[in-house]
Each structure stands twice: as structure tokens, then as C-alpha cells.
Amino acid sequence: NAGVTQTPKFRILKIGQSMTLQCTQDMNHNYMYWYRQDPGMGLKLIYYSVGAGITDKGEVPNGYNVSRSTTEDFPLRLELAAPSQTSVYFCASSPSGGGYEQYFGPGTRLTVT
Amino acid sequence: AQKVTQAQTEISVVEKEDVTLDCVYETRDTTYYLFWYKQPPSGELVFLIRRNSFDEQNEISGRYSWNFQKSTSSFNFTITASQVVDSAVYFCALRVSSEYGNKLVFGAGTILRVKS
Numbered sequence A: 001n002a003g004v005t006q007t008p009k010f011r012i013l014k015i016g017q018s019m020t021l022q023c024t025q026d027m028n029h030n031y032m033y034w035y036r037q038d039p040g041m042g043l044k045l046i047y048y049s050v051g052a053g054i055t056d057k058g059e060v061p062n063g064y065n066v067s068r069s070t071t072e073d074f075p076l077r078l079e080l081a082a083p084s085q086t087s088v089y090f091c092a093s094s095p096s097g098g099g100y101e102q103y104f105g106p107g108t109r110l111t112v113t
Numbered sequence B: 001a002q003k004v005t006q007a008q009t010e011i012s013v014v015e016k017e018d019v020t021l022d023c024v025y026e027t028r029d030t031t032y033y034l035f036w037y038k039q040p041p042s043g044e045l046v047f048l049i050r051r052n053s054f055d056e057q058n059e060i061s062g063r064y065s066w067n068f069q070k071s072t073s074s075f076n077f078t079i080t081a082s083q084v085v086d087s088a089v090y091f092c093a094l095r096v097s098s099e100y101g102n103k104l105v106f107g108a109g110t111i112l113r114v115k116s
Helices: none
Strands: A005-006 A010-013 A019-025 A029-037 A043-051 A054-057 A065-066 A075-077 A087-094 A110-113 B004-005 B010-016 B019-021 B023-027 B034-038 B048-053 B060-061 B066-068 B074-079 B088-098 B103-106 B111-114
Touching: A005 A087, A005 B023, A019 A029, A019 A087, A029 B103, A043 A065, A043 B103, B004 B088, B004 B103, B019 B111, B023 B074, B034 B074, B048 B060, B048 B066, B048 B074, B060 B074
Parallel strands: A010 A110, B010 B111
Antiparallel strands: A005 A019, A019 A075, A029 A043, A029 A087, A043 A054, A065 A075, A087 A110, B004 B023, B019 B074, B034 B048, B034 B088, B060 B066, B066 B074, B088 B103, B088 B111
């Protein structure tokens, strides 16, 4: 049981490039989330999903896209990377949206130069 | 508004001191959940505790204790006899409801530095 895994761990992008951050969970959780954490700041929700085929925007969705074709996977797509997207990205999952805690992946550190 | 405020940006203590981290929340939900997470220097997020709005009983787990008071909308976290390994960023979070489901709103975090 690996929990929530994220790839890659680190990535440097040039301005205007695109990439996909991968997130997979093996706990059969319905809910999945993407957050970004800027230096010295809390976590801000980018997108979340309550099940396969259902996604919704969080606080800071601009510049990102997501899809949820399976329960396990929740990739985050960055189109036309900008320096403002330099951050640490965390994926998380939870069994449902009730009172369950979220389980976090190890994070992806992204730098856009 | 549905939000979490952690007014203490950074706290420094000497080992063995007790320290309390404050968390104040706002929500329009009648049923809600509060959480504390720890982020050590290694960067991962570690779940510490969950509390629902119906249960105001304080909780103690080893050196950690939590004081939940609905009257003041606070969910404070106390570490007794702090240790260097407690040095981390601590986040308080609130589950909020939305059209498509529930999500967590995080506070800005409190950096705790424990010096030996």
C-alpha cells in the first residue's frame, strides 16, 4: 500500500513550456485534491475531484487543468508555464468529503524560469 | 466567509517549554470538521488530529493536546515539554462544504522552532 504517490519529485520548466504532474493513490479513495504551497505560505486548493469524471475548481485554478478518468489517477496539467507557478505541488486523497482526513503525497517541487 | 486564521506566524521556544498554537475559524456550516497537520523540514504533511463540531471534548495524545471551543471558534494545539523534533510548520484546517463536495481550507501555518 503505497498511499499517494507523485511524480516527478522535482522539475525545472522554461517559461511557456507545458507539463503534467502525476498523482496516483491506491487506497480506493473517491476524493482527490491538488494544492500548491508557495514559500512560507499555507496550502491553496487548485482543483479537486469527488469521483471519476467529476472535477471542480478550487481557489487558484487559473493556468491549470485536471482530469479524472479513473479512481486512482488525478493528473494536473500546466499549460504555458509562468514564473508565478513556481511552487511545491501536493496531491491528496480522502475516502469521502465527510470528516475524513486527507492523505498527502510527498510533493513535487516545480521551478519555472 | 469560511476561513482559518493562524495569527502566530512564528514561535520560538527552548526545549522542554510548553507551547500553544492558536487557530480561529469561521464557518457557516452547522456541521464541520477541524484538523491539524504537521509539516516537518522534510516537507511532507502529516495528519495529527480531526475534531467534529459536535464533540467539544478536549483531547490529549502523549505530549499533544487540543482545546476545541465553539464559543470562541477556536481549536488550539498545545505541545507539552517541547522537543527539537517538534520543530515544523503546523497547519490548522477547516472542512467546508461546496456545491460539488467538501474540501479543506488551510490556515497560513505557524512555524515552530524548538531550540536545544
